[in-house]
Amino acid sequence: MPPHVLILGGTTEARELAATLAARPGVRVTTSLAGRVSTPAAPDGDIRIGGFGGAEGLAAWLREHRVDQLVDATHPFATAITANAAQAAAATGIPSLVLRRPGWSMLPGERRHEAASLTDAAALLPPLGRRVFLTTGRLGLAAFAHLTDRHFLVRSVEPPVPPLPPDLEVLLARGPFTVEDETALLRRHRIDVLVTKDSGGAATAAKLTAARNLGLPVLLVRRPPLPDGVTAVPDVPTALARLGLGRR
Incomplete structure (x- = not known):
């Protein structure tokens, strides 16, 4: 079976990551969208719409669909899904990471x-x-x-x-x-x-x-803090390096 990456998406970075992974031979990528926007920008690869039913539901989906790696690339203020993703990854033992663009630095004169x-x-x-x-x-x-x-x-x-x-x-x-x-x-x-x-x-x-x-x-x-023990990577190249699926 090809390695299966689940991206919790909805951001520009999520679409960029999905496009990069979908272009790689031998990698399966699925992007999950919350469904709060009726006409979301469609990412490359497989797409899933809707919630999972909390951390337990997400963990069950990860097992059922044989997900090998989980990437939380949701909005920085999507606190519930980020917490659920951390719990589901811990429960299943599936490697996971959080992809978060850096916050805005203060501009001179702002x-x-x-x-x-x-x-x-x-x-x-x-x-x-x-x-x-x-x-x-x-x-x-x-x-x-x-x-x-x-x-x-x-x-x-x-x-x-x-x-x-x-x-x-x-x-x-x-x-x-x-x-x-x-x-x-x-x-x-x-x-x-x-x-x-x-x-x-x-x-x-x-x-x-x-x-x-x-x-x-x-x-x-200000952004809410990440769950305990969770750290974020700032961009898609870093995420790819962490996934072990960088440029080949």
Whole structure:
């Protein structure tokens, strides 16, 4: 049987890794997507949609499908699946790694404020501005729903999920975005403050540069810590080297 790699995907790095592995003769790659986006960008190789049923369900799937290596390449804020992956790998003894792009470094001149969570960000937000560009994802807006005296511009790939702030404008768009695009958007909507998660990567970093260029404060939600005993690799070449499936 060819070696079987399961990638818990949804990120640019997951698609890049899947494409590299799928091009290798004698390697089988399956990417699992959560199914929260109705039209996800399809990776190369086999695709699985939907949850596993927690750590036990994932462990059962790994055994049933004879997975040899597990790669968690989910979003840095996908804490539940990362915890489940760590538990499933420990339960099955299957080698695993976490692929996480580095977080965003502070730019010179950036007016950055940091929050430990979305709830913390909502508490820190009021003194920073009244017109808010909120790019924390469509599933976490309930943390800001009680802020009735702020105007929120929300951008997401699909419509956000209630409860929502009452004064809300939604932009449906998928990156990457240029600095010019982001600068024009911030000016057009008269934004006072940017609120975002520390997702890292180049695809959505332009908004930070645009905010800095306009002198706007940035309220950044820090990444949650990885489970105990779990470390991350920063890029696809390092992941390939760890998997033992580098360039041949």
